[in-house]
């Protein structure tokens with residue numbers, strides 16, 4: 174679910190693509206009433222900020238899912254150094270809900286037209302879990318500098334037919350898509366196991382220097 178919060182009159186500003194801490198005071202959750210969340214909006218969307226969450230059965234997430242238009246949340250931030258480098262081409266590698274900061278970065282790049290080429294490699298278990306798919310396709314249509322590529326790891330678990338790539342994000346796929354780019358920066362976001370595997374592949378078989386890799390780990394699921 175995506176939640177939009179009006180920033181009108183608040184003076185809230187952030188860089189592409191930072192995170193926030195979102196609090197729902199009064200929610201009784203064993204892990205507290207606050208979660209760190211990447212912003213899925215872009216600083217170019219000046220009237221609001223947005224977050225996109227995987228809704229689990231924790232009291233916090235259930236309370237978030239019940240929020241009604243007009244209700245408020247407490248937002249702390251912006252936080253984090255997972256920032257788009259607009260001087261260099263980008264390779265974005267997302268697993269599942271890890272797509273959130275990349276939706277913001279891609280949107281920022283096409284809205285401002287300042288970033289060079291960008292490639293998104295996005296993996297989900299089933300096609301329905303490819304969040305923002307229609308919007309990402311439309312962003313790619315708007316700019317010949319942007320390409321989006323999907324892979325699905327368990328298509329048999331979905332009733333939706335899938336004619337695209339099947340399997341995890343592996344070193345050969347990353348290499349194939351990144352090869353035409355001039356010294357790209359690599360960004361990885363997702364759950365811990367996915368981020369560990371991809372960063373190990375980048376640093377190992379692909380020989381990418383540590384300084385050219387940035388990652389955000391979504392713990393807690």
Ligand SMILES: Cc1cc2nc3c(=O)[nH]c(=O)nc-3n(C[C@H](O)[C@H](O)[C@H](O)COP(=O)(O)OP(=O)(O)OC[C@H]3O[C@@H](n4cnc5c(N)ncnc54)[C@H](O)[C@@H]3O)c2cc1C
Nearest residue numbers: 192204208209210211225226227229231273391392393394
């Ligand atoms: C920078 C950043 C960006 C993130 N962006 C997003 C996003 O865009 N969308 C999104 O859905 N999630 C995001 N997350 C993850 C988010 O903060 C939550 O951890 C996640 O959504 C799970 O929350 P939950 O209430 O569903 O589950 P829970 O499992 O209840 O997790 C809630 C909290 O409890 C902690 N916790 C759970 N189990 C343990 C344990 N055994 N030991 C110690 N601590 C534990 C977790 O660290 C977490 O803070 C992000 C996290 C970080 C750090």
